[in-house]
Amino acid sequence: MIRRFSKPISPSAKREERIFYLFILPWLIGLVVFSVGPVFGMLGLSFTDWRISLDDLQFIGLDNYSKLFADPIFWTSVGNTLYIVVGRVVFGVSFALLLAVLLNQRVPGIAFFRAVYYLPTVTAGVAVALVWIWIFNPRLGILNYTLKQIGIQGPDWIFSKTWVKPSLIIMSMFSVGPIMIILLAGLQGVPKELYESAEIDGAGRWAKFRNVTLPMLSPVLFFVIIISVVSSFQNFTEIRVMTEGGPGESSNVLIWYLWENAFIFLQLGIAAAVAWIMFVILMVLTGIQFRVGRRWVYYEVDS
Amino acid sequence: MTARKQKEGVAWRQSKEGRRVIGIVLTFALLIPLGIAFMLPFFVMLSTALKPLNQVFAFPPRLIPETVQWENFADGWYGYGYVNFTTCTWNSLKITINNIIGNLVSCTLAAYAFARLKARGKNFFFAIVLATMLLPNEALVVPQYVLFNRFGWLDTHLPLMVPPWFGWPFFIFLLRQFFLTIPEELVDAAKIDGAGHARILLQIFIPLSKPALATLAIFAFIGNWNNFFGPLLYLRTPDVQTLPVCLVQYQGAYGNTEWHLMMAVATIAVIPVLLIFIFGQRYFVEGIATSGVKR
Numbered sequence: 001m002i003r004r005f006s007k008p009i010s011p012s013a014k015r016e017e018r019i020f021y022l023f024i025l026p027w028l029i030g031l032v033v034f035s036v037g038p039v040f041g042m043l044g045l046s047f048t049d050w051r052i053s054l055d056d057l058q059f060i061g062l063d064n065y066s067k068l069f070a071d072p073i074f075w076t077s078v079g080n081t082l083y084i085v086v087g088r089v090v091f092g093v094s095f096a097l098l099l100a101v102l103l104n105q106r107v108p109g110i111a112f113f114r115a116v117y118y119l120p121t122v123t124a125g126v127a128v129a130l131v132w133i134w135i136f137n138p139r140l141g142i143l144n145y146t147l148k149q150i151g152i153q154g155p156d157w158i159f160s161k162t163w164v165k166p167s168l169i170i171m172s173m174f175s176v177g178p179i180m181i182i183l184l185a186g187l188q189g190v191p192k193e194l195y196e197s198a199e200i201d202g203a204g205r206w207a208k209f210r211n212v213t214l215p216m217l218s219p220v221l222f223f224v225i226i227i228s229v230v231s232s233f234q235n236f237t238e239i240r241v242m243t244e245g246g247p248g249e250s251s252n253v254l255i256w257y258l259w260e261n262a263f264i265f266l267q268l269g270i271a272a273a274v275a276w277i278m279f280v281i282l283m284v285l286t287g288i289q290f291r292v293g294r295r296w297v298y299y300e301v302d303s
Numbered sequence: 304m305t306a307r308k309q310k311e312g313v314a315w316r317q318s319k320e321g322r323r324v325i326g327i328v329l330t331f332a333l334l335i336p337l338g339i340a341f342m343l344p345f346f347v348m349l350s351t352a353l354k355p356l357n358q359v360f361a362f363p364p365r366l367i368p369e370t371v372q373w374e375n376f377a378d379g380w381y382g383y384g385y386v387n388f389t390t391c392t393w394n395s396l397k398i399t400i401n402n403i404i405g406n407l408v409s410c411t412l413a414a415y416a417f418a419r420l421k422a423r424g425k426n427f428f429f430a431i432v433l434a435t436m437l438l439p440n441e442a443l444v445v446p447q448y449v450l451f452n453r454f455g456w457l458d459t460h461l462p463l464m465v466p467p468w469f470g471w472p473f474f475i476f477l478l479r480q481f482f483l484t485i486p487e488e489l490v491d492a493a494k495i496d497g498a499g500h501a502r503i504l505l506q507i508f509i510p511l512s513k514p515a516l517a518t519l520a521i522f523a524f525i526g527n528w529n530n531f532f533g534p535l536l537y538l539r540t541p542d543v544q545t546l547p548v549c550l551v552q553y554q555g556a557y558g559n560t561e562w563h564l565m566m567a568v569a570t571i572a573v574i575p576v577l578l579i580f581i582f583g584q585r586y587f588v589e590g591i592a593t594s595g596v597k598r
Contacts, residue, residue, distance in 0.1 A: 020422035023412040030469025038446030105330045125529035126547040127569035279442045
């Protein structure tokens with residue numbers, strides 16, 4: 001890098017370089033003003049007793065962090081987040097893989113099904129979260145009614161402390177669209193010859209899936225697992241619209257804990273500490289994705 | 304069934320043709336029920352939106368309303384004093400369109416630079432694009448709130464409408480991927496004709512990248528139209544609210560009782576996204592596939 005910087009370059013190359021920086025300037029400004037600046041500001045503020053006004057801040061060192069770590073609700077929300085992350089990775093990703101395998105079959109009308117399966121993802125938002133409250137209604141909802149028809153007494157879903165997290169995981173399985181499509185593209189990228197030679201060796205459907213598809217797909221699988229972990233940290237809409245962290249604290253996840261502290265309890269210093277912790281977790285995940293996944297997933301960085 | 308026929312059946316099932324047919328049947332046996340399950344939330348939404356209130360709470364629940372009450376849409380829309388859906392929709396539309404244009408302009412410039420221009424430090428900056436690609440905005444919301452507060456932007460649309468003009472890593476990445484596929488010879492030919500980078504971008508890259516730009520526009524539309532976190536955070540007064548926030552206020556206002564009206568407005572809110580998705584489906588799917596798989 002340093003050697004390359006000191007290399008003399010021609011005037012035309014210099015002009016191209018100026019244009020390069022001119023073109024990336026908007027992004028660069030945005031990066032500094034809206035991301036990098038705030039991140040370090042946040043780190044600084046997490047060491048202060050900041051409540052509402054920024055005008056008389058006291059430096060309180062690591063007090064926010066020790067308060068945070070002493071708060072049982074913080075740990076509940078960490079546990080809840082972990083629960084949902086694991087649920088979404090285990091059930092969401094395997095479900096998306098099942099869908100991708102189905103959509104990879106050569107049958108007529110497959111594009112239609114692909115659209116249908118993707119649809120709930122694009123409409124995921126407040127409107128559909130409201131519908132889900134209704135679907136999960138223990139007495140009148142369609143879910144428990146359907147279960148009753150097959151002889152099962154359904155639980156109270158989002159109104160129950162034990163079932164609220166599974167409910168949110170079930171609901172998230174309706175918006176696995178992006179990871180389904182990424183897996184599908186991955187499946188289509190597996191070389192046909194591998195299947196052919198597996199067939200010659202007498203492999204059946206399952207053996208082919210187990211020994212050819214899964215290993216060939218592992219980098220993509222890895223990538224979608226990272227994506228679904230990251231998106232598990234973002235599930236604010238459902239929590240705000242459907243449960244508000246309840247019943248009790250049983251669906252209080254980190255992003256809700258952050259929101260409550262920042263904008264309801266006005267404990268902004270503590271919220272900044274939570275945000276900083278979240279940021280570190282997410283950057284670590286991205287780092288892992290880079291290290292482990294870049295060779296297969298992200299192709300070349302310089303071309 | 305005679306023994307001979309049974310034997311033939313087994314032979315057929317094991318033949319190549321037989322296995323293929325069984326495979327297709329099995330596939331549909333899964334595809335169709337799953338498809339119905341995926342559509343269920345929409346059926347529930349639409350059917351509740353069309354029912355009179357007394358049927359909403361009827362048991363057993365019916366997907367097809369006994370009587371269809373179209374007035375629900377108008378009643379819901381104009382139904383509640385301080386939730387003005389017309390204003391909210393207008394605000395959502397304004398923000399969404401601005402953000403699509405802002406994203407397209409800023410990301411096209413950056414993507415062209417990363418795909419086609421040589422410069423020292425390029426790899427370093429591109430690594431930053433990749434590193435920030437997965438970072439959700441939620442993690443930065445507290446400090447951004449402080450920042451916009453300092454700017455005096457709270458309760459205006461500026462915190463939502465300005466940042467999109469400063470690029471978005473995911474879009475820059477997708478567009479750059481697309482720009483890399485445009486043949487170098489076209490660029491060289493244009494350079495010989497004396498075209499500068501601005502002209503190459505405008506006259507070669509943008510016309511050739513319509514599918515990719517359409518993909519981005521669709522992503523941006525859906526993301527911004529559904530955005531709930533930002534508006535909830537930055538907007539206070541009813542006049543500036545966006546549609547998702549309006550829907551939630553409606554929920555609070557009615558204490559969860561007027562479900563038929565709420566579902567009616569929810570249906571209206573979802574329609575633009577549905578239309579965009581149906582017409583832009585192909586672009587959408589291709590765009591997402593690009594993000595995860597090596598090219």
